[in-house]
Amino acid sequence: MKIFKLLPVMVLVFTLSAFSIVDEDKGYSVGDVATDFSLENIDGKMVSLSDFKKAKGFIITFTCNTCPYAVAYEDRIEALNKKYAVKGYPVIAIMPNNTEIKPGDSMENMQKRAKEKGFTFPYLMDKNQEIYPQYGATKTPHIYILQKSKNGNVVKYIGAIDDNYQDAEAVKEKYVENAVDALLKGEAIKVSETKAIGCSIKV
Template sequence: MPVTPPICDFGWPAPAFSLPAIDGRKVSLCDVKGEKGTLVMFICNHCPYVLAVMDRIIRDAKELQTLGVGVVAISANDATAYPADSFENMQKMAEERQFPFPYLYDESQEVARAYDAACTPDFFGFDAQGGLQYRGRLDASTKQAGPDDLRRDLFEAMKQVALTGKGPQEQIPSMGCSIKWKES
């Protein structure tokens, strides 16, 4: 059953993090922060919602980076229960797809909890000062990519943040598979 995250809490401060990247580095929020804003995405390797739009995520990330928006992706799924989401498989996917952004592993799931991430994909768009301005969908795609001419909600919202510092008042939540939490 698909999960939808809560609506945008404008101005909510981005929680700091320092996580291992697939290239062996430790990457922090400060390392990825963009001059005009920052996009933090919670994704994973196995979710059909993510896989359906991965090419669009990559396209939008590249274009947002040219506008001064920093971009990072984080996987927080329980890789023991979902081996497709293992660190090794994250490395393979990022290499195959040529991710233009760091792909980080939140093995403890502490960062996902700090962000209150609900699903994959879950997008958090912050302004240059680190205040939340967007918590919405990539576009109207679901488990299948929609038509190529769909409105690019995430891209348009983050472009607006880059240009004005403010996200759109009207936002449609993302939809996807739930974060695969470890059993306590």
């Protein structure tokens, strides 16, 4: 009899627990401080944000070899690094997919793709798939702009690179460029969050 009386309470506890887990797993919001990581680069070295002593922030890009959306954006991601790394905002690319499901995203294939395209930015593997959930990334590509502060790397923008994945020449809104330009000028970012368009991250 006592068990039946406790059932509604137990259901409520489990329900609240479920909601709390969802909240914890949603990832970063604009204004949150992102924790550092240590991930393997295509050159075999481990890379952390703390390695970039002179950086003012970062353009964190979750991307891969196999998604057509990510491939469509490769040249634009490279252009972002060439434009902003020298200004203190380097691109840090992270491959988040499960390589058993997507063998085309293996480290060997990452190295091959980076060489073919001449990537000038770090291309890291989230081997244990621990980092992309912290960020809340769901797509490739999915962008997070971080700005260094005394409190850590603050998330300032989340979402898409621009408003046209199909045609770089037809882009009207360059979300990432606009955001980084605003940060460099000490201005507020007008659009701090957009919907990432791409392939789902394979778990």
